[in-house]
Amino acid sequence: MRISELSRSTGVPVPTIKYYVREGLLPSGELISRNQASYDETHARRLRLIRALLDVGGLKVAAVAEVLRAIDDPKRPVHKVLGSAADQLGPALSDDDDAESAAAGVTVAELITRRGWRADESNPAAKDLTRALAAMGRVGHGAFSELLDDYADAAELVARADLAYVDRRVEVDDMVEGVVVGTVLGAAVFNAMRRLAHVDASAKLLGQGRDADQGSEAAEDY
Amino acid sequence: MRISELSRSTGVPVPTIKYYVREGLLPSGELISRNQASYDETHARRLRLIRALLDVGGLKVAAVAEVLRAIDDPKRPVHKVLGSAADQLGPALSDDDDAESAAAGVTVAELITRRGWRADESNPAAKDLTRALAAMGRVGHGAFSELLDDYADAAELVARADLAYVDRRVEVDDMVEGVVVGTVLGAAVFNAMRRLAHVDASAKLLGQGRDADQGSEAAEDY
Numbered sequence: 001m002r003i004s005e006l007s008r009s010t011g012v013p014v015p016t017i018k019y020y021v022r023e024g025l026l027p028s029g030e031l032i033s034r035n036q037a038s039y040d041e042t043h044a045r046r047l048r049l050i051r052a053l054l055d056v057g058g059l060k061v062a063a064v065a066e067v068l069r070a071i072d073d074p075k076r077p078v079h080k081v082l083g084s085a086a087d088q089l090g091p092a093l094s095d096d097d098d099a100e101s102a103a104a105g106v107t108v109a110e111l112i113t114r115r116g117w118r119a120d121e122s123n124p125a126a127k128d129l130t131r132a133l134a135a136m137g138r139v140g141h142g143a144f145s146e147l148l149d150d151y152a153d154a155a156e157l158v159a160r161a162d163l164a165y166v167d168r169r170v171e172v173d174d175m176v177e178g179v180v181v182g183t184v185l186g187a188a189v190f191n192a193m194r195r196l197a198h199v200d201a202s203a204k205l206l207g208q209g210r211d212a213d214q215g216s217e218a219a220e221d222y
Numbered sequence: 223m224r225i226s227e228l229s230r231s232t233g234v235p236v237p238t239i240k241y242y243v244r245e246g247l248l249p250s251g252e253l254i255s256r257n258q259a260s261y262d263e264t265h266a267r268r269l270r271l272i273r274a275l276l277d278v279g280g281l282k283v284a285a286v287a288e289v290l291r292a293i294d295d296p297k298r299p300v301h302k303v304l305g306s307a308a309d310q311l312g313p314a315l316s317d318d319d320d321a322e323s324a325a326a327g328v329t330v331a332e333l334i335t336r337r338g339w340r341a342d343e344s345n346p347a348a349k350d351l352t353r354a355l356a357a358m359g360r361v362g363h364g365a366f367s368e369l370l371d372d373y374a375d376a377a378e379l380v381a382r383a384d385l386a387y388v389d390r391r392v393e394v395d396d397m398v399e400g401v402v403v404g405t406v407l408g409a410a411v412f413n414a415m416r417r418l419a420h421v422d423a424s425a426k427l428l429g430q431g432r433d434a435d436q437g438s439e440a441a442e443d444y
Contacts, residue, residue: 011320045362052357058280098233117418118425125417132410135274140267141403143387144411150383151408151415154376159419161372165365181363186373187416188354189366191409193373195347196339197381198405203340 003029006039010047017047025050025065049181057184067180100137104130107145115152162186225251228261232269239269247272247287271403279406289402322359326352329367337374384408 006029007014020026026046029037046068053064108130109121119126136144162182228251229236242248248268251259268290275286330352331343341348358366384404 048360052361056354056357112418115422117422119418119421123418123421125414125421129411129414129418132278132407132414135278136403136407136411138270139274139403141407144404144408147383147387148411148415150379151412152419154379155412155415155419156423157372157376157379158416159423161369162420163423165369181358181361182366183417183420185354185358185363186366187413189351189358190373190377190412190416192347192351192354193370193377194380194409194412195405196334196341196345196351197374197377198384199341199345199347200337200339201378201381201385 001039003037003039006043006047010044010051012047012051020047020050023061023065025061025068052181053184056188058188059184067184071180098134098138100134100142101130103142104133104137104145107133107148111148111152114149115156158186158190223261225259225261228265228269232266232273234269234273242269242272245283245287247283247290274403275406278410280410281406289406293402320356320360322356322364323352325364326355326359326367329355329370333370333374336371337378380408380412 001009003014003017006012007017017026021028026043029039029043032038050064050068053059053067054061059067105121108126111117112119112121112126121127133145136142165182223231225236225239228234229239239248243250248265251261251265254260272286272290275281275289276283281289327343330348333339334341334343334348343349355367358364388404
């Protein structure tokens, strides 16, 4: 199909498609004349994946390029693709070396040991967790670490579901893409779900007369 | 204290502090001479909160300003502040009206009913959830919605822990800030934790001989 048809079938404007090709996110179409290229269903599918990672996953263009390179590398084992996708989700921060960072580092190391997780403290996710906890400590919410095991229970539940989903996909191509979609878009799904569960939990909490003048409107107004 | 001392005690450069004051994120200091202002511990605390929301929460400056306005408005009930903080977390997307959006909308409405959540489908979090599921549908992962109840179990677990944490804070000021920190930074904590749980779950899955040539290095290399 022509680029105009590709644009129509995916809802992505032609100049945007050209930009993705220039940035290496999308393979260029097959040249059928000096200034016309032909695209097929694989381009449409890749384009939808790019939009999903950008719009819903909240990744930057460079991060999407990195994830797609990992998907396209046939020599790259699945768990490295998973790692690459996951690492794009974390904020790009430098390490701090204050007291809160040190305390948070100990907390995370203890958590990993306590849960028996086969993950190293040098893992990017462990570092991001350390940074998030250190930031909480700095704003006076060090006590938040009391919740870590509840969070870990929930994270294990989600991770088991994700892995079972990926495992069900038979073809390797599908599996790799499933891993990426699950990792990046799954985070967006869970964040939205957590906010919804907050609405429900606070409506129930306030509705029980704990704070009656706010409670009656809590469910609608949140 | 002077702005230079404020900078030293928080690690935020002086020009950045001045920028936050111009953007309305940080109240200006008390003028003690024509070109010198005095800052106190409330400024330092607010500055740490701003950095945490920007760096770890991943909010944009405008979103931080919105959240802080909600915190500072004494007439604003707690659940509205919570809503304001939560809504800054979602991607700012327009509604789509394709088949996937319609299907995802039905899925979310059914989920809310099935879970007995006191939340409306018009809630921004419900809309973000719909968008994330529609995006998955578009890239061929409509089957992901099979995982929704596992995700919902996990989200309820996290939301209960968050609310209990907020409820423990006695002073209203602290409570409001706790809600914001818990909502924004809690999402960063959970995302990092989910990635760690993935590392563990895939190490265990691969380690059980399902894919032996990758399994041995999975835990370290992820």
